[in-house]
Amino acid sequence: MKLLAANRLSDGIAVWLGPDGSWVEDICDADIVHDAVGEEHLTAVARAAVAANQIVDPELIDIDLVDGHIRPRRLRERIRAAGPSIHPNLGKQAARNAVVHLT
């Protein structure tokens, strides 16, 4: 399973592609794809969004579903989804509904 991560151009904030094609600020709201067709779709959306100057540095990331929650495989992406592990009051984790699964 994969989803599409990126940073928003104007402020650099981490965003993920949502199911309706918008860029969401919480990984919980991201669109998950399960196969090569889905991945191709995400790659095409990423290319278009870069060209439209919405986002920078798009990347398909591997995730698992743990108890129904999205959990990126790499720690790097888990920290990006949550915020700095040393500052629970900053980043996504500070916002409502953000889910922190660092370890």
Place this chain on the structure above:
Amino acid sequence: MYRYDEFDHAVVEARVDQFRDQVTRRLSGELTEEHFKPLRLMNGVYLQLHSYMLRIAIPYGTLASRQLRMLAHIAREYDKGYGHFTTRQNLQFHWPALKDVPDILEKLASVEMHCIQTSGNCIRNVTADHFAGAAADEVADPRPYAEILRQWSSLHPEFSYLPRKFKIAVTGADRDRAAVQVHDIGLHLKKNAAGELGFTVYVGGGLGRTPFVAKKLRDFLPEQDLLAYVTAILRVYNLQGRRDNKYKARIKILVHETGTAELTEMVEREFVHLRDSELKLPDQDIRAIETYFTPPSLPYRPEGDTVLSEAITHDAGFAAWARRNLHTHKHPDYASVTISLKGIGEVPGDMSAEQMETVADLADQFAFSEIRVSHEQNLILPHVARADLKPLYDRLLATGLATANAGLVTDIIACPGLDYCALANARSIPIAQGIAERFADQARQEEIGDLKIKISGCINACGHHHVGHIGILGVEKKGAELYQVTLGGSGDENAALGDIIGRGFGPDEIVDAVDTLVNTYLDYRQDRAETFLAAYQRLGSAPFKEALYGGEAKVA
């Protein structure tokens, strides 16, 4: 301190206007990211995990109180209320929006600051001893030379597209507090037998993926030849340095692959053509720059000794702070004060906007408005009357900045690591916090004595782990964080790279491993005068390996 002249002002203001235009064009889509990325990097704007990052140059680590106050304002107005002082004596904001950066640059320019050459393959911020101009053991203040190098290297057309980034450090006392031998060029200011000033010149030092201690190219380079000789080195590097492989592009690789003798010959050949050119520094120019760094007029304050001994007797916390956080000043009535940014459990190098403002006020009240940033991620008030130390300490204590640990086991250098950095493989800061909490007891820290722990979250070594007495490198192995330990590194005048001690440790093992190493040192040291580093140099790695891994060998 140095004040901008009309040219400095014009250059920095023009750059703000230029970058404002570039950001506008990027946001409108006129510039693609491919076009824009090198432009933003030239202005210190990186993209990290959570946001952009803005790196602000603090030339040779010297800050005025009005500048620190502006950094506090920017932290509050445009960031999340704090900033991070780095091992390059710079400051980073970790959350600025790209659209706000031109306004931030404009505010920085108003206090003679900028972000030029804090990234890219150019000559970066020149660093220097943080006690410069104040230390009793100083031969001469290294900062005038660092300033001359800054002026010469700023927007230098020949050296703006080098094979890779280029870092120069200058130090002015026998004790090297600027780690000059692990820089691309290290300049160690000395006097010759005739009393003339000059430099021992080191080239090709560096950490990162392929660490090297620099090679000595010159024992004594007369001060007037500084720019001609540095130009000769840069010219050889610019022509001969590798551009085919990013990982082999630093001058350290050129020095290593060419050999010191041949490289010295190449540099000296270039130098012959340059020595008597316009690059020769006229004595009056050096002395004119020196006047910007004339220390403040320091009135006699002979009451200091009495006031100090009284305070030490009555306040154990102050006594500990005075033991650790003071450095001997040229003037016997004064001291240089280290403000530790390593409070137990805090983030090394981080400072809140409120703390910045407090330190700016304290600098105005007690320290002639001067502040320094050390490459060890602390702040320094270089000139404080000994008679004023107790009231200063009391104010620092009230704002959480009186940790008495300068040079101790909890005074840890740590890069931002995977908590922020897009290049990192592992977290650094939580490891530093864990170690600091383990060794929080003041008596135990002081019993252990001088011990430098340095932590990097990836092989790029921003946390200088190779030159830590105990170095810790975070890597990613099978998707998890793993920490490799090196021992015996040193970034001083006897620079050495640490030895890898054995297999790495998980995040939940590394603090215990450091504890074991420290206990082994305490068990084996001859007496309290033998530091961890000295004991390691005498004993070698065997007892430390045995303590860490002996059990495993027996089980196996």
